[in-house]
Amino acid sequence: MEMSGYLIATRKEVAEFAGVSEATVSRVLNGVGPMKEETRSKVLHAAEKLGYVPSALARSFARNRSGNLGVILPYIPKARLFSSYYFSEMLSGIGSAVREQGYDLLLLFRSEQEPQEYESFFLAQKVDALIILGSRDEPGEREAIRKLKDAKHPFLVVNQHFKGESFPEVDVDHEEGSRQAVTHLIEQGCKHIGFLNGPLTYSNSADRLSGYQKALAEGDLHLDSSYLFEGNFSRRSGYEAAEKMMELLPKMDGLFVSNDRMAIGVLQKFREWQIPEEKYPKIVAYDDSDAAEITVPPLSSVSVPFYEMGTIAANKLLQIGNDAELFRKWFDDPVRELLQAELIVRASSRGNTDENN
Amino acid sequence: MEMSGYLIATRKEVAEFAGVSEATVSRVLNGVGPMKEETRSKVLHAAEKLGYVPSALARSFARNRSGNLGVILPYIPKARLFSSYYFSEMLSGIGSAVREQGYDLLLLFRSEQEPQEYESFFLAQKVDALIILGSRDEPGEREAIRKLKDAKHPFLVVNQHFKGESFPEVDVDHEEGSRQAVTHLIEQGCKHIGFLNGPLTYSNSADRLSGYQKALAEGDLHLDSSYLFEGNFSRRSGYEAAEKMMELLPKMDGLFVSNDRMAIGVLQKFREWQIPEEKYPKIVAYDDSDAAEITVPPLSSVSVPFYEMGTIAANKLLQIGNDAELFRKWFDDPVRELLQAELIVRASSRGNTDENN
Numbered sequence: 127m128e129m130s131g132y133l134i135a136t137r138k139e140v141a142e143f144a145g146v147s148e149a150t151v152s153r154v155l156n157g158v159g160p161m162k163e164e165t166r167s168k169v170l171h172a173a174e175k176l177g178y179v180p181s182a183l184a185r186s187f188a189r190n191r192s193g194n195l196g197v198i199l200p201y202i203p204k205a206r207l208f209s210s211y212y213f214s215e216m217l218s219g220i221g222s223a224v225r226e227q228g229y230d231l232l233l234l235f236r237s238e239q240e241p242q243e244y245e246s247f248f249l250a251q252k253v254d255a256l257i258i259l260g261s262r263d264e265p266g267e268r269e270a271i272r273k274l275k276d277a278k279h280p281f282l283v284v285n286q287h288f289k290g291e292s293f294p295e296v297d298v299d300h301e302e303g304s305r306q307a308v309t310h311l312i313e314q315g316c317k318h319i320g321f322l323n324g325p326l327t328y329s330n331s332a333d334r335l336s337g338y339q340k341a342l343a344e345g346d347l348h349l350d351s352s353y354l355f356e357g358n359f360s361r362r363s364g365y366e367a368a369e370k371m372m373e374l375l376p377k378m379d380g381l382f383v384s385n386d387r388m389a390i391g392v393l394q395k396f397r398e399w400q401i402p403e404e405k406y407p408k409i410v411a412y413d414d415s416d417a418a419e420i421t422v423p424p425l426s427s428v429s430v431p432f433y434e435m436g437t438i439a440a441n442k443l444l445q446i447g448n449d450a451e452l453f454r455k456w457f458d459d460p461v462r463e464l465l466q467a468e469l470i471v472r473a474s475s476r477g478n479t480d481e482n483n
Numbered sequence: 484m485e486m487s488g489y490l491i492a493t494r495k496e497v498a499e500f501a502g503v504s505e506a507t508v509s510r511v512l513n514g515v516g517p518m519k520e521e522t523r524s525k526v527l528h529a530a531e532k533l534g535y536v537p538s539a540l541a542r543s544f545a546r547n548r549s550g551n552l553g554v555i556l557p558y559i560p561k562a563r564l565f566s567s568y569y570f571s572e573m574l575s576g577i578g579s580a581v582r583e584q585g586y587d588l589l590l591l592f593r594s595e596q597e598p599q600e601y602e603s604f605f606l607a608q609k610v611d612a613l614i615i616l617g618s619r620d621e622p623g624e625r626e627a628i629r630k631l632k633d634a635k636h637p638f639l640v641v642n643q644h645f646k647g648e649s650f651p652e653v654d655v656d657h658e659e660g661s662r663q664a665v666t667h668l669i670e671q672g673c674k675h676i677g678f679l680n681g682p683l684t685y686s687n688s689a690d691r692l693s694g695y696q697k698a699l700a701e702g703d704l705h706l707d708s709s710y711l712f713e714g715n716f717s718r719r720s721g722y723e724a725a726e727k728m729m730e731l732l733p734k735m736d737g738l739f740v741s742n743d744r745m746a747i748g749v750l751q752k753f754r755e756w757q758i759p760e761e762k763y764p765k766i767v768a769y770d771d772s773d774a775a776e777i778t779v780p781p782l783s784s785v786s787v788p789f790y791e792m793g794t795i796a797a798n799k800l801l802q803i804g805n806d807a808e809l810f811r812k813w814f815d816d817p818v819r820e821l822l823q824a825e826l827i828v829r830a831s832s833r834g835n836t837d838e839n840n
Contacts, residue, residue: 137606148630149630149633149634152602152605152606152633152634153634153635193609194589194609199578201578201579201582203579203583204579205575206571206572206575206790207575207578208565208570208571208572208574208575208578209568209571209572209575209773211566213565214563214565214566214571215563215565215566217565218562218563218564218565218566221556221558221564221565221590221592222558222560222561224592225558225592225594226560230589230590230591230592230609231589231590231592232551232587232588232589232590233578233587233588233589233590234587235578235581235582235587235588237582245509249494249509252550252551252587273505273506276506276509277506277509277510278510361773390777416566416718416774417773417774417777420747420774420777420778420779421777422777422779433563
């Protein structure tokens with residue numbers, strides 16, 4: 127049986143040769159349970175005779191590979207990481223590519239308080255290649271990624287870029303995605319457009335801010351910093367940001383929110399205040415998750431190809447395999463994929479919010 | 484630095500001893516890039532001198548462990564596995580426990596067409612323990628799990644049980660959860676209650692059917708098999724099932740749906756047919772996912788502690804560690820945790836569907 131790139135399972139042959147059951151072979155080779163010494167030595171003899179290597183780990187060690195693609199994920203205690211659309215789509219895409227290529231997927235949770243030591247996963251041969259997700263632009267993070275690059279380990283940074291570095295990366299043009307979103311609001315007649323963004327240590331937040339600024343400038347609108355809000359991508363943070371919007375509300379006729387979850391939190395607050403729907407600012411959110419379609423009103427949202435990012439990143443890494451020549455080329459001319467986002471218009475940003483779709 | 488249970492990183496000391504940079508040490512020990520023979524031998528000498536073991540895999544091999552908790556997941560090409568509430572919550576719970584215990588999480592995608600060979604992950608020492616998710620009651624699956632049990636590998640089956648086997652498991656009382664849901668509909672005055680269930684090869688679907696039957700019997704209602712529908716837990720399958728409900732609709736005054744996604748598909752179809760909300764059957768769904776709150780009307784739903792199931796399962800397995808004595812006890816008296824589900828009532832099953840929450 128072929129599994130994750132190496133061969134397993136002549137266990138049956140060992141069992142036949144030793145005249146014992148397969149379960150006995152397993153117990154002996156794993157040292158589990160009590161076992162007569164005679165049986166034990168019969169099995170070990172058969173295993174040696176047939177050249178059976180009980181552990182693929184041993185073979186991996188000899189061949190210097192694990193059969194695992196690693197993914198670095200931020201760890202926040204009790205947070206529902208996988209329920210965020212961003213991570214769930216990305217991991218589905220990565221998982222699909224990994225499976226098709228016969229690898230397994232090792233999830234490596236990193237706490238933001240800890241020093242980043244990504245290289246150790248390679249030194250420990252826990253992974254053959256590494257995807258870094260949910261990265262922030264911080265000195266420790268840059269340093270850790272630079273180390274990976276210096277040591278020429280195969281890795282990719284996904285949905286994040288670092289100005290001034292040339293790390294291999296797969297990203298989305300979030301500046302352009304945001305520019306489209308805000309331009310659409312301007313075309314719908316909005317003059318005072320609020321912006322609920324995520325933390326600026328994420329390059330995609332910084333890019334979205336640029337896109338917002340660009341669109342305002344192109345529409346001859348002024349940037350008023352009292353219209354800028356920040357959340358942490360959670361629904362709760364959207365709900366809380368909405369409270370700060372209250373006094374601006376009659377004037378704020380448009381709102382751009384950098385993910386659907388926060389927008390849903392904003393809508394929740396509006397509903398609590400019993401603002402009639404036709405008085406809502408026109409809203410465009412971001413991500414175009416499943417939830418965007420089922421809110422009331424359905425959310426206009428910028429669709430981001432997270433799943434495709436995941437498959438592209440995993441496929442690029444796994445193509446390299448362990449080829450030293452390819453490694454060098456990889457770093458001489460690092461991968462810099464830039465995918466496109468696309469605005470999907472629904473009732474939340476249209477003139478008539480009675481409309482249902 | 485302590486990582487996943489073993490020690491790493493005297494690389495710095497090796498670098499100092501050899502009088503080279505840390506990056507050079509990595510390059511030499513990983514055999515990456517061109518390198519002067521003199522430098523190479525200096526580094527190798529220093530590593531040997533200091534007893535530096537470049538690979539934690541080598542150490543794991545000696546210690547017979549991987550530092551990984553494995554999770555078996557069903558693989559369906561192009562499906563968004565992680566975007567299902569069930570898997571995303573469960574994996575968040577498992578991930579959290581794994582992280583707190585210093586392990587890493589290895590995701591093992593299994594295609595339903597392939598023969599199941601779970602034991603190979605232990606023989607290959609890719610995992611120290613295994614959680615089996617999304618299992619179905621099929622002969623090949625039973626056989627594969629029996630093999631794990633016979634060889635006394637530490638594993639747990641989660642949210643699925645197999646009649647007649649005593650596999651270690653963590654499950655939820657879905658029969659009781661369903662009984663509550665349907666009893667609630669009966670209390671709301673429903674007399675003709677439809678049931679959109681998942682495939683019966685999942686024990687939780689079979690349990691939900693029992694709960695439905697029990698509640699009907701307790702309410703002196705007759706089971707009419709033309710009120711039974713089956714979907715595959717996707718929104719689309721709910722949408723399609725709704726088409727089959729059409730002719731029953733005026734009479735069908737209650738509907739129990741075995742997950743929120745399918746219920747959302749049903750609502751979508753009702754909206755397309757422009758059925759006024761007050762004419763909807765009273766609906767109770769299952770899972771109580773984030774989406775349940777934001778549909779129109781908000782969905783009554785049975786809340787299932789998926790996250791807790793994940794943490795409980797992972798903690799139980801990781802406590803065992805590699806202790807042969809604990810292994811034996813584990814199988815003498817297998818873990819059989821049964822958690823409780825809880826009905827959350829919202830507008831979809833109340834008398835007044837105008838109400839928003």
